[in-house]
Amino acid sequence: MMKLLRSVIFAWPEKNPILLLSLAAVLGILIADHWSWKPSWLLILITLLTWLPFARRPSLARAFPAVLISLALLHAYRMEATFDHPLRLHLLSLPARPHEATLQGTLLPWVEGSELDAATALCEVTHMRWGAGGPFLPMRARIKVQLPPGWKLDKPGRYEIQGRLSVPQPAMNPGQFDPVNYGLRSGWIAILRTRSLSFVEPEGLGLRFHLLNAAEKSRQWITTQLTRGLENEGEHAAVILAMALGASDAAGEDIEDAFRDSGTLHVFAVSGLHVVMLGQIVFWSFRGFGTRRVIFAVIVIVFVYAFITGWRPSAARAAFMSSILLMGPLISRHPRLLNSLGASALLLLIYDSHQLFTPGFQLSFGVLLAIALAATWLQARAASWYRLDPFLPTALVSFPQRVWSGTRREASSLLCVSVAAWAGSLPLMIGHFQTITPVAVVANILLVPASGLCLILSCSSLMMAALQQTWAVIGINQLNAYLAKGMVFLAGTFADLPMANHTLDLRFQGPPAPAEMRVFHLSSGGGASYIRGGEKRWLLDTGSLRAWRSVLRPFLRHEGINHLDGLILSHADIAHVGATSWVVKAQHVPHIHTSHLEPWAYDPPFASLKKLSSEYRPNSTVWRRHQIEDVLSLAPNPPLPITAQVLYPGTQDRYEKADDRGLVLMLHIGPWKVLYLNDAGFITEKTLLSRRTPLQCDILIRHQHRADYSGLPELIHAAAPQVVISSNNTFPMEERLPERLRHYCEHHQIPLLDLEVTGSIGMEFQTDAVQITSFQGGASWRLKPASAEGTTPN
Known part of the structure; x- marks a missing residue:
């Protein structure tokens, strides 16, 4: 047995040498990336x-060590051109704000996914200078350029661009998409917001420019x-x-969510599956023209299709691999699937080693x-299910028996491939997205063939369009629309099944604190916070729909949270409560709490909380409304029970502006008090002071009123917090953090945590201390009871 096993192990590399070399390339790239190898003459010599x-x-x-060292050297050069680029390091050493700069270089259309972004371009810089005057200095870099409004990039050549240069803003919340790492892995190091732009001179043929524009014209047609x-x-x-071109944005995020949550997103957007299907469609449609001609046609078409749809890694991989497999018969070689897979990976990593990390x-x-590796083995084990009786003579097999056997064979094949694909994706889905989707095994059996049929109909429509048969195009498109409708229904049905997808907590930390809270950094004036006590989890506001998708949902996935116990919605501001319906559905929220003034009677029907009232009736078991002196029990169990006491609004606080009637809460977390002001402005703050409301707290959390004077020193004095946490939006101007608040906190030595600087703020509550940590930079403060020594920076 051991001798047989040893022979198999040693024979495998000889049968799949290119796959082994691709593993050497992967190992070399990982070594260079982890240890930050620097390219040098010594490394070149080695x-x-x-x-x-x-x-x-x-x-x-x-060959194995040679490929390993070669790819390590290649990746080291690419790391030096991105992560360690001198311009990026210089920008990081400057104050964190945009800096005036002028660039000279070639502008190329910006491809986002499968579409051109007309408002953005990629500049391959050759010269630059700081400010508007002075000499240009040689500089090789790739920079993302935000073009002036209405300006169209319509010809290739060298341009001079003046604007404000900065590095991308990093992720400001746990679990959030990291634009810095994404940009560097994509090859660009900074962003220029253009003030003025001028054409300098034409340069060369502009082949890449014309190819990108040709791809865009093809997509439009x-x-x-x-x-x-x-x-x-x-x-x-x-x-x-979305299925034909990868233009998933047009379908809306609700539909995309349905495919994602059912584990079938690869059929919704262009992937390797679509490239292979297209190759098969072309091959079977034109096989009568001769095998060699058809093979060459398939190779050209799959590469063109991959390029038109944005040259995604999966599409590029499928184009390379299908080409390698198809070329085998042309050179009288029998191609191996694993070898072809290895060759595709090796070619793509040589082209761009950063793709390994996507x-x-x-x-x-x-x-x-x-x-x-697994599908063939599984199919062999399932063969007894669909094979006919081996002792039954072929002449005696009836037509229904043949059909039933073939149907079971195809179903078995789909199931085995689906199980193998799900098992292969499982560790990566857990590692990248902390998510498992068991329903995907069954969903793919139905949706993969349906996506193949959708692609066949799309190809048929395009062929009829090329023949100018408009009536046939419309008929085929109508049929395709019915198919698309059915696929959306199936994806949504599978996504809504119990345990269709489940989020895991992979933080592997020690025992959690008895209670914790996090104030999120949201852009454009939004606000939301998360609070946990024991096993009870709540959101204080949801943010906008965009904030939910980009910040809160990734955070909940990062924390392994599949269920919330309730929502507290402060006021009818879309930037605070715009995502409520989606949160309730996604997190199975049983209770919603608002002030007694919401929904505001004079709000239009499309206002956030007015729309919510059409789904859930106010003053019901789901939606409860509150006013002054009401107390909500969020987490009743010791050692740190959590309650929320309503301080505002009262029955008389009826104001037209939503910010002036928002909930103000005093959160009692064991012995600790957190004053949650939301968007309170002058009216709210003055009302609280005039009523002599007890405001003293350990932590004060505030967001900026959209159009009113706020952050009154007398209110801060009455609250006497140990720490103030505040939003600070650069746009609009009215939502900037008031300078008077900065001065007051500085004068009274109260730490003022600006969310625009610190990123989101996490708080861990113990009975004798609170540990506060900023997401950006990891700075921390330790609070002790007010009667003790107060705030201690760590």
């Missing part, structure tokens, strides 16, 4: 020396044809475009590797 034994006597054992006759089917037309690359190759 690389050349590792190739000498291979040149003298080629073998797999000699395909979009026009696939949506012809679907003017009243906007949602379903968008689904067709979830798309990892999922694409991980899933296909699992299918290649």
Whole structure:
């Protein structure tokens, strides 16, 4: 047995040498990235020396270290051109604000996903200077440029761009998408917000510029044809475009969520699956023209399709791999799936080694590797289910028996591939998204064939459009729209099943604090906080829908939270409560709490809380309304029970502006008090003071009133907090943190935590101390009871 096992282990590398070399490339890239190797003449010399034994006597054992060192050197050069670029390091050493700069270089259209972003361009810089005057200095860099409003990039060449240069803002909340790492892995190091732009001179052929524009024109033509006759089917037309071109934004985030939560997002957006399906459609449609001609046509078409749809890692991988597999018969070689997969990975990593760190690359190759290794084995184990009786003569097999056997064989094949794909994606889905989707095994059995049929209909529509058969195009598109509608229904049905998807807590930390709270950093004047006591979890406001998708939902996924015990909604401001309906559905929220003034009688029907009242009746078991002196029990169990006491509004506090009637709460977390002011302005603050409301607290949390004087020194004096946490939005101007508040806190030595600087603020409550930590920089403060020594910075 051991001898057989040893022979299999040693035979595997000989059968799949290119896959082994791709693993060497992966290992080399990981080593260079982890230890931050710097390119040097010594490293170049070592690389050349590792190739000498291979040149003298080629073998797999000699190629492995040579490929490893070569890819490590290549990745080190790319790291130096991005993460360690001198311009980026210089910007990081300057104060955290945009700086005036002028760039000279080539502008290229900016491709976002599968579409061109007309408001953005990529500048391949050759020269730059600081400020508007002075000499230009040589500089090689790639910078993202935000173009002036209405300006169109319509010709290639060298441009001079003046504007404000900065590095991207980092993630400001746990679990949030990291734009800095994404930009660097994509090859650009900074952002320039353009003030003025001028054309300097034409440069070369501008081949890449013209190719990108040709791809955009092709997308526009395909979009026009696939949506012809679907003017009243906007949602379903968008689904067709998402599956054919990867334009998922047009379909809306609700539909995308349904496919994501059912584990079938790969059929909703362009992936390797679509490239392979397209290749099969072309091959079977034109197989009568001769095998060699059709193979060449398929290779060209899959590469063009991958380029038109944005050259995604999965599509690029599928284009390379299908081409390698198809070229095997042309050179009288039998291609191996694992070898072809390895060759595709090796070519893509040589082209761009940063792709190794993207979830798309990892999922694409991980899933296909699992299918290649496990699907055939599973199908062999399931063969007894669909095979006919081996002792039954073929002549005696009836037609229904043949059909039933074939149907079971295809179903078995789909199930085995689906199980293998799910198993291959499982560790990566857990690692990247902390999510498992068991329902995906079944959902893919139905939705993968449906997506293939959708692609067939799309290709048929385009062929009819090329033949100018408009009546046929409209008919096929109508049929495709019905199919898209059915796919959306199936995805939503699977996503809504119990335990269809589940979030895991992978933080692997020690025992949690008895209670904790987090104030989120939200842009554009929004506000939201999370509070936990024991096993009870609440949100204080939800933020806007955009904030929910980009900040709160990633945070809840990061924390492994699948269920919230309730929502407290402060006031009818879309930036505070705009995502309520989505949060209630996604987190199975049983209770909603607002002030007794919401929904405001004079708000329009489309206002956030007015719309919510059409789904849930106020003053019901789900929606409860509160006024002064009401106390909400958020987490009743010791050692730190949590209650929320309503300080405002009262029955007389009826004001037109939502900010002036927002809830003000005193959170009692064991012995600690947290004053939660929300967007309180002059009216609210003066009312609290005139009523002699007890305001003394340990922590004061505030957001900025949109159009009123706020942050009154007398209110801060009455509250006497040990720490103040405040939002500070640079736009609009009215929502900036007041300077008088800064001066007051500085004069009285009260730490003022500006969310725009610190990022979100986390608080861990113990019976004898509170640990406060900023997300940005990790600065921390330790609060002791007010009667003790007060605030201690760590």
